[in-house]
Amino acid sequence: MDTITKRYIWLFFAVLMALMVGAYVINTAYSPQSKPQPSNDLNSQRASYVTIRDSEGKVILETGIPVYEQDEYISEDNLHYVIISVSGRNAVARKKDMEKSELNPISQKLSAASISYPHTVEAQALLNPHHVVIYHTHSDESFLPNSGRPDKPGDGDIFQVGAALAESLTKAGISIHHSYNPHDPHDINAYHRSRRTVTQLLKERPDAVFDIHRDSAPLSSYATTINGIDTARVMIVIGRSNPNLNPNLNFARSIKAAADDLHPGLMRGIYMGRGDYNQDLYPTALIFEVGTESNSLDAAQKAVRYLADAIIAVIGS
Structure with a gap:
């Protein structure tokens, strides 16, 4: 060749x-x-939710909060449930009252007058002006009608919900420290990052610590009308795996009872989930889930203004 x-x-x-x-x-x-695929983890997880039914198949709660067996839920009607099975996005619960009546079931109607305020906060309130701290573990959470997406990393609409609550409490004479620290991304480590923020805020020895979120659920689960005004609803979340469970729960019951009395229909109930949500750090630390991604920011802000009335009634009592 x-x-x-x-x-x-x-x-x-x-x-x-x-x-x-x-x-x-x-x-x-x-x-x-x-081509780049749409995210099938973060946003879709936030848009998904779990439906919890009672033993007769009636829906008692729809929520984007992770649901596990042995979680508990106190409904808007003060019926106490325990989650007995979870399969995908469906769960079954039964009334805890029926399981162990000796556990002081709270299926009866609660009133603000019938629940004592946590002694830790009450004693401190006698010595110092009332003080509340507010922060946001999931600082990206937003509302679709306003932002066109459920999240805005570092600048979520949820900050404006916290600001509305802070403004209402300030008008009542309660001093506020509203932290705008971001804790992105919205992942399993968000609570580890926000723990540093909480630790700093607790140096102020507040009367209460509020972590403001929004849930993921159908709009129908979180939409209501109060005094003729369309508003979002609120659910309290407590970590059942923490040593402050009892005082946290007492505090939550007090606020729910006051809200039920002042603004019926505002509260969805109290959810006790697996984990501690940093509530092991303080006996009066709560999470408020305000609306869902399909609510408007305005509806969520109206909700926390109504919620503020209940907080003021409890802390100021």
Whole structure:
């Protein structure tokens, strides 16, 4: 084989390789499967929710909060349930009253007057002006009608919900420290990051510590009308795996009872989930889930203004 023939053969293979590489690049660039895919974890998880039914199949709660067996839920009607099974996005609960009546079931109607305020806060209130701290573990949470998306990393609409609560409490003479610290991303470590914020806030020895969130659930679960005004609803969340469970729960019951008395229909209930949610750090630390991603920011702000009335009634008592 002469030199010229060899050169043509090498040239042929070089051109062939170039064509193959070019075809691969073009196919990769324009193939639908290679294009960036919509996030199927963060946003979709926030948009998903768990439906909890009683033993008769009646829906008692829809929530985006992670649901596990042995979690508990005190409904808006003060019926106490325990989660007995979870399968995907469906869970079953039964009334705890029926399981162990000796546990002082709280299926009866509660009133603010019938529940004592936690002694830790009451004693402190006698010595110092009332002081509340507010922060946001999931600082990206937002509302679709306003932002067009359920999250805005570092600048979530939820900050404005906290600001509305802070404003209402301030008008009542309660001093406020509202932290705007971001704790993104919205992942399993968010509570570890917000724990540093809480630790700093607790140096102020507040009467209460509120972590303001919004839930993920159908709009119908969180939409209501109070005094003829469309507003969002509120659910209190407590970590059942913490040494402050009892004082946290007493505090939550007090606020729910006051809200039920002042603004019936505002509260969805109290959910006791697995974990501590940093509530192990303080006996009067609560999470408030205000509305869902489908509520408007305005509805959520109205909700916390009504919620403020209940907080004022309890802390100021």
